[in-house]
Amino acid sequence: MAYDKFTTLTSSVVPLPIENVDTDQIIPARFLKATERKGFGDNLFRDWRYNSDNTIKEDFPLNDKKYSGKILVGGKNFGSGSSREHAAWAIYDYGFRCVVSSFFADIFRNNCLNIGVLPVQVSASFLKEIFEAVAANADTQLTVDLPQQTITIVPSGKQEKFDINAYKKANMTNGYDDIDYLLNIKEDIREFALNRPL
Amino acid sequence: MSAKKTLFDKVWDAHVIKSIENGPDVLFIDRHMVHEVTSPVAFLGIKNRGIPVMYPEKTFATADHNTPTINQHLPVADPLSANQLKMLEENATEFGISYWGLGHEKNGIVHVVGPEYGITLPGATIVCGDSHTSTHGAFGAIAFGIGTSEVEMVLASQCIMQAKPKSMRINVEGSLNFGVTPKDVALYIISKLTTSGATGYFVEYAGNVFREMSMEGRMTVCNLSIEMGARGGMIAPDEKTFEYVKDREFTPKGAAWDTAMDYWKTLPTAADAVFDKELTFNAADIEPMITYGTNPGMGIGISNGIPTAETVEGGVATYKKSLEYMDFKEGDSMMGKKIDFVFLGSCTNGRIEDFRAFAAIVKGRKKAPNVTAWLVPGSHKVEAAIKEEGILDILQEAGFELREPGCSACLAMNEDKIPAGKYAVSTSNRNFEGRQGPGARTLLASPLVAAAAAVTGQVTDPRTLMELETA
Ligand code: SF4
Numbered sequence: 001m002a003y004d005k006f007t008t009l010t011s012s013v014v015p016l017p018i019e020n021v022d023t024d025q026i027i028p029a030r031f032l033k034a035t036e037r038k039g040f041g042d043n044l045f046r047d048w049r050y051n052s053d054n055t056i057k058e059d060f061p062l063n064d065k066k067y068s069g070k071i072l073v074g075g076k077n078f079g080s081g082s083s084r085e086h087a088a089w090a091i092y093d094y095g096f097r098c099v100v101s102s103f104f105a106d107i108f109r110n111n112c113l114n115i116g117v118l119p120v121q122v123s124a125s126f127l128k129e130i131f132e133a134v135a136a137n138a139d140t141q142l143t144v145d146l147p148q149q150t151i152t153i154v155p156s157g158k159q160e161k162f163d164i165n166a167y168k169k170a171n172m173t174n175g176y177d178d179i180d181y182l183l184n185i186k187e188d189i190r191e192f193a194l195n196r197p198l
Numbered sequence: 199m200s201a202k203k204t205l206f207d208k209v210w211d212a213h214v215i216k217s218i219e220n221g222p223d224v225l226f227i228d229r230h231m232v233h234e235v236t237s238p239v240a241f242l243g244i245k246n247r248g249i250p251v252m253y254p255e256k257t258f259a260t261a262d263h264n265t266p267t268i269n270q271h272l273p274v275a276d277p278l279s280a281n282q283l284k285m286l287e288e289n290a291t292e293f294g295i296s297y298w299g300l301g302h303e304k305n306g307i308v309h310v311v312g313p314e315y316g317i318t319l320p321g322a323t324i325v326c327g328d329s330h331t332s333t334h335g336a337f338g339a340i341a342f343g344i345g346t347s348e349v350e351m352v353l354a355s356q357c358i359m360q361a362k363p364k365s366m367r368i369n370v371e372g373s374l375n376f377g378v379t380p381k382d383v384a385l386y387i388i389s390k391l392t393t394s395g396a397t398g399y400f401v402e403y404a405g406n407v408f409r410e411m412s413m414e415g416r417m418t419v420c421n422l423s424i425e426m427g428a429r430g431g432m433i434a435p436d437e438k439t440f441e442y443v444k445d446r447e448f449t450p451k452g453a454a455w456d457t458a459m460d461y462w463k464t465l466p467t468a469a470d471a472v473f474d475k476e477l478t479f480n481a482a483d484i485e486p487m488i489t490y491g492t493n494p495g496m497g498i499g500i501s502n503g504i505p506t507a508e509t510v511e512g513g514v515a516t517y518k519k520s521l522e523y524m525d526f527k528e529g530d531s532m533m534g535k536k537i538d539f540v541f542l543g544s545c546t547n548g549r550i551e552d553f554r555a556f557a558a559i560v561k562g563r564k565k566a567p568n569v570t571a572w573l574v575p576g577s578h579k580v581e582a583a584i585k586e587e588g589i590l591d592i593l594q595e596a597g598f599e600l601r602e603p604g605c606s607a608c609l610a611m612n613e614d615k616i617p618a619g620k621y622a623v624s625t626s627n628r629n630f631e632g633r634q635g636p637g638a639r640t641l642l643a644s645p646l647v648a649a650a651a652a653v654t655g656q657v658t659d660p661r662t663l664m665e666l667e668t669a
Contacts, residue, residue, distance in 0.1 A: 018516055018519070019512055019513045019516040020393060020394075020493055020512075020516060022493065022628075022630045024628065024630040024631065024632060024633045025630065025631060025632070028632055028636070029609040029610060029611045029633070030610070030611060030636075032235050032236075032263075032611065033235075033264065033276075033278035033279060033281070033282055033611070034238075034278075035238035035239070035242070035281060035282060035285045036238070036239065036242065037239045037242075047631065047632050047636055052618065052636060052637070075513065075516070076394075076512070076513075077393065077394040077397075077427075080393050080394065080427065080493070081329070081628065081630060082328070082329050082343075082609075082628075083236070083327060083328060083329040083331075083343035083344060083345055084235075084236060084345075084346075085236070085239075085327075085345035085346040085347060086346075088345070103394060103397070104397075105394070105397060105427060106363075106397055106398060106427070106429055107329060107343055107344070107345060107429075110345060110348070111345035111346075111347065114345060114347035114348065115347060165220055165221050165222070165361060166219075166220035166221055167218050167220060167221025167222060167359075168221065168222075177347070178347070178348075178351055178358075178359045179243075179247070179347075179350060179351050179354050179355070181359070182224070182351060182354060182355035182357050182359070183249070183354065183355060185215070185216065185224070186252075186355065188215055188216065189215060189224075189226070189252070189355055189356060189357055192215045192226055193226065193253065193356065196226060196228060
């Protein structure tokens with residue numbers, strides 16, 4: 001489905017300074033039983049947010065009232081594990097539009113791009129600076145500028161460029177998705193398929 | 199240029215319909231497999247757009263992720279699971295897709311049944327909304343997991359849009375030690391590369407160790423490619439591959455088979471091809487492996503101690519958190535650790551060879567009283583072979599029961615959940631926090647290590663039990 005356009009975003013952040021956050025943490029398998037793309041935000045990081053008796057774990061960043069915003073900042077190797085797009089849906093449904101990390105797992109990155117969540121990969125040192133700035137002041141804002149491909153720590157003005165391929169960038173800024181593109185070249189696909197005997 | 203192509207390049211390039219400048223390639227997909235969990239929203243998308251499935255005969259549906267593994271003839275008790283299964287059946291029927299549902303003789307885990315029925319072929323592109331689709335790479339196919347938006351893309355257009363990954367070749371040369379299985383080879387490689395070491399790459403496994411492996415073993419290795427971050431892994435097709443795929447239901451027959459064979463033989467990587475990255479390991483360095491932490495990269499040779507935080511790469515805090523979850527201490531020996539559950543199954547180790555290995559150790563022994571064992575075949579075909587080969591008798595005599603096929607405790611979406619705080623030696627592929635049930639503690643290992651744990655009730659070097667027999 002086509003999604004919201006993404007151009008620039010300035011927001012405070014929720015920091016999650018943990019490495020190797022895998023998709024089983026982002027959304028545990030037992031919450032994958034829906035047949036519609038709704039309500040996954042409630043179970044985002046379920047087992048880190050709630051105790052087994054469903055009481056809230058106060059010290060988990062998503063539960064800490066100090067932190068809010070549309071940008072999630074995670075540690076290195078974010079989103080490893082399963083291909084479940086539900087992980088990206090949960091992040092979106094919770095209200096995030098951008099995830100920042102120094103390294104993303106491939107499928108997760110793709111899934112985010114396919115639903116309009118922007119994955120921004122920064123250097124390890126820049127990630128550290130973000131975490132430090134947020135630790136010093138929980139209201140610290142980041143500006144993510146997709147057309148310029150920059151991310152800025154607002155108070156200090158520190159900035160870094162990030163990579164995104166031109167095609168995906170155009171899709172995100174226009175709110176198009178791949179299916180729109182593929183349906184337009186259906187004839188080419190048909191012709192190609194004639195020569196694939198399988 | 200063409201002379202220098204790798205196996206991966208050859209298969210990829212043969213499927214590119216268009217390359218978008220500064221963007222992805224439009225890749226044609228030969229075979230698409232769907233299951234109940236990651237497909238409903240994709241079908242919903244197709245319906246919302248009001249379009250048909252473009253090539254329904256190229257998509258195959260099986261139910262596996264949240265199916266029960268006992269009493270499959272009864273209605274599924276969990277209403278949410280039952281609903282997903284119903285949706286899959288309805289969607290398959292509506293769009294004309296073959297559907298091997300619960301109770302169907304061909305039902306089983308998607309990555310087990312694909313090869314069994316010849317859906318998986320050399321030189322093909324194969325995708326499925328499950329990251330362990332990499333399994334099919336064992337046949338020299340490009341196979342990888344996709345997200346639900348991409349499932350929708352394949353349904354709508356038989357294509358996905360992907361940037362071509364970088365290439366990596368992993369060579370393992372030499373002879374494997376006694377008691378070392380394909381699972382150990384894979385866990386060893388992941389422990390060296392870490393769970394992100396191959397991110398951005400597609401891996402080719404080469405060297406005599408993989409050439410000598412059975413197709414089942416190759417599937418185990420390729421299955422685990424994703425656990426080091428790779429999109430997928432593949433092994434050049436050879437006589438063993440052709441022998442395996444010949445005469446299966448969906449493989450080409452007659453003249454089409456001869457044409458296919460001629461093509462498949464051209465697939466192996468050219469001698470002078472260059473990879474973006476190349477690694478070589480020595481088979482002799484590999485021991486039976488076991489994991490002690492909360493990602494598949496946290497594995498060690500079974501006779502080694504748990505590494506201390508200073509010696510590991512990555513964050514110390516994350517490492518300590520992981521050991522805390524497992525309730526293990528730095529420097530601890532894994533051997534002798536009490537365990538509560540054993541899980542033999544999954545698309546990693548749920549094939550007939552895995553049951554043979556497990557049976558070889560439990561034969562003439564008894565299940566330890568403190569252990570609950572779930573032995574789950576990957577498919578009905580595997581289940582039938584277990585019975586035919588007399589393996590079921592061996593298992594039953596040793597006090598084990600056989601369950602019905604499905605993903606089961608690999609991801610614990612059905613009732614097969616390891617309780618909080620309990621330890622499970624598991625032949626599956628992920629030991630993430632809560633993967634096998636909230637609070638569950640998973641030790642990944644081979645079927646031999648699982649069998650040794652099942653009869654001793656603790657982590658045990660399987661070689662000690664095997665040597666006894668040969669002595
Ligand atoms: S057995 Fe596990 S990894 Fe394999 S398809 Fe099922 S859930 Fe996925």
